[in-house]
Amino acid sequence: MAPQIPAPPQIRLAPQDRSALDWSGLGEVTLVSIGATVGVVFVFALGVRILTRRDESGARPRLGGGRRRPSAPARVVAGLCFLTCAAAVAYGLYLIVPQFH
Amino acid sequence: MDHITFLVGVVILTALAFDFTNGFHDTANAMATSIATGALRPKVAVLISGVLNLVGAFLSTQVARTISGGIVNDSLVTPGMVFAGLIGATLWNLLTWLVGLPSSSSHALFGGLIGAVWVGAGRHGVHFDVVLEKIILPAVASPLVAGLAALLATYLVYRVTSRGKESSVDRGFRLGQIVSASLVSIAHGTNDAQKTMGVITLTLISVGALAPDSGPPLWVIASAGLAIALGTYLGGWRIIRTMGRGLTDIRAPQGFTAESSATTVILTSAHLGFALSTTQVCSGAILGAGLGRRLAEVRWGIAGRMAIGWCITLPAAAAVGALAAAMVVYGGTVGTIVVALAAAAVAAFIVIVSRRNPVHSGNVNDENTVTIRSRAAKANI
Numbered sequence: 016m017a018p019q020i021p022a023p024p025q026i027r028l029a030p031q032d033r034s035a036l037d038w039s040g041l042g043e044v045t046l047v048s049i050g051a052t053v054g055v056v057f058v059f060a061l062g063v064r065i066l067t068r069r070d071e072s073g074a075r076p077r078l079g080g081g082r083r084r085p086s087a088p089a090r091v092v093a094g095l096c097f098l099t100c101a102a103a104v105a106y107g108l109y110l111i112v113p114q115f116h
Numbered sequence: 117m118d119h120i121t122f123l124v125g126v127v128i129l130t131a132l133a134f135d136f137t138n139g140f141h142d143t144a145n146a147m148a149t150s151i152a153t154g155a156l157r158p159k160v161a162v163l164i165s166g167v168l169n170l171v172g173a174f175l176s177t178q179v180a181r182t183i184s185g186g187i188v189n190d191s192l193v194t195p196g197m198v199f200a201g202l203i204g205a206t207l208w209n210l211l212t213w214l215v216g217l218p219s220s221s222s223h224a225l226f227g228g229l230i231g232a233v234w235v236g237a238g239r240h241g242v243h244f245d246v247v248l249e250k251i252i253l254p255a256v257a258s259p260l261v262a263g264l265a266a267l268l269a270t271y272l273v274y275r276v277t278s279r280g281k282e283s284s285v286d287r288g289f290r291l292g293q294i295v296s297a298s299l300v301s302i303a304h305g306t307n308d309a310q311k312t313m314g315v316i317t318l319t320l321i322s323v324g325a326l327a328p329d330s331g332p333p334l335w336v337i338a339s340a341g342l343a344i345a346l347g348t349y350l351g352g353w354r355i356i357r358t359m360g361r362g363l364t365d366i367r368a369p370q371g372f373t374a375e376s377s378a379t380t381v382i383l384t385s386a387h388l389g390f391a392l393s394t395t396q397v398c399s400g401a402i403l404g405a406g407l408g409r410r411l412a413e414v415r416w417g418i419a420g421r422m423a424i425g426w427c428i429t430l431p432a433a434a435a436v437g438a439l440a441a442a443m444v445v446y447g448g449t450v451g452t453i454v455v456a457l458a459a460a461a462v463a464a465f466i467v468i469v470s471r472r473n474p475v476h477s478g479n480v481n482d483e484n485t486v487t488i489r490s491r492a493a494k495a496n497i
Contacts, residue, residue: 041253045261047384052265052377053272059372060276063288067280104295110383111303112175 055103062096065089122449126456127195127319130202132343135312137209138221139169139347142308144355145218145378145398146300149371149405151480152360155290156297158351158477164294165301166349172305173313173341186246188229192237195319196444197229199452200236202315203459204228204437208429210466216354216362216475216486217425220393224433225311226251231434232441254392255426258381259400265377266370266401270408273369289368296375303382304394305344312340353475354486359399361484362418364406374398374405396426415484 066085085093109115146168147161156164205221205228212219226247233241277285313332320326326333332340360366366374378394378401385392399422406414440459443451473487 041257044381044385045257045264048261048377048381049265049268051380051384052373053269055380056269056373056376057272057276059289059292060273060369063285063292064277064280066288067277067284100292104299107299107379107383108302110386111172111299111306114175 062093065093127199134206135343136347139344140352143351144359148356148359150297153368153371155293162351166345168301169305170341170345172302173309188233189241192241197232197236200232200440201228201437203440204433208433216358219425219429220395223429227430227433228437231437235438235441258392259396262381262397263400263404266404267408269373270405286368289372292372299379309344353480370405374401377401
């Protein structure tokens, strides 16, 4: 069988985007990516830090020693941090799944 | 379905084979850092990644509308050229896997197609300006952006958590890593399974088996999704080792920042219409995370090898694609069969060579480098 099929196969044309290099788009990707990464990671790190605060070895040694659970307000703040991260993940999923838009 | 000729059948099989290598080549992108930091056990990691790739393939079938995104003139592309391009891409993926080199499967596919179309349809069939805009520029920019984001984020994480107890901090970030790695996997499934679906669908349209403008039929979605998921599950352990252990000694917080920055870069650029390579984004992010901790934790030798690998991926796949296209265009069915058999032989040879010094889920974290010859094999030669 010849590879050249009689009727020239019309594989559909891609939309030809022949615009010049999209520098502003690139800048946007750069800024948004760095901003979002640093933001989410900072909030997550904050949450982790709050929950582990009382375990730190470099802190003043407490009388009686031992691990203490973080106080209730601290846990609420940490929870809010993780909730923020969960929201970011949900937004990421929203962007990934086209059925949502 | 009587439109499905021998050649179309071969194209579909080759496309699925490419999809499979795409899967196991890219497991490392999502899971290398999680495996290296112990956030997930190796077998569990590849299972999660495989399932999410399959889910991703079913979630998004909207992008699978062009073969190449305008890099080659799709109206000049014949199934024979698609076949030759796929052969080039698949063989390059296998070769880079053998040496444990994380290279871009997308670049391999584009390279293979460029080579095949150049030979099959002439130089005017390739849109070099689009190649510059859609491949070269993102290839340079995206790892830098991901690396910078990961560097800043890692530096910040170590500032914020510096006074926390390391073991509990690490535990927190390992949990975070599971989520961030899963997001990378699902984004990978939505992007990369697309390419194979696009290739198969457009080949079917070109021979009249499908109406123009039709989307991928269910069996195409399912087979492409399964091929990439199976490939992901089998895991390219050689590449996982290079990315997880070779580039830098990665710790849980770094793994988390690397995966987060990779996810954001992939999502933002996809949202703005930039096509980019998941592999390059993830490698850049891992490098950035390595630099962010102590500013000198990166094995530049391995990073340099990877960068060279990126530069030659496209031309090398193009060369193989061009050779295969010449055989197919001038050799007809016989040429096609010869190319298919030769490719299968080379693939089998690569797999046999890899057995000399296998990397698997049990030893993936034991060393930093992937070597082809084991000591025993050297003695035999």
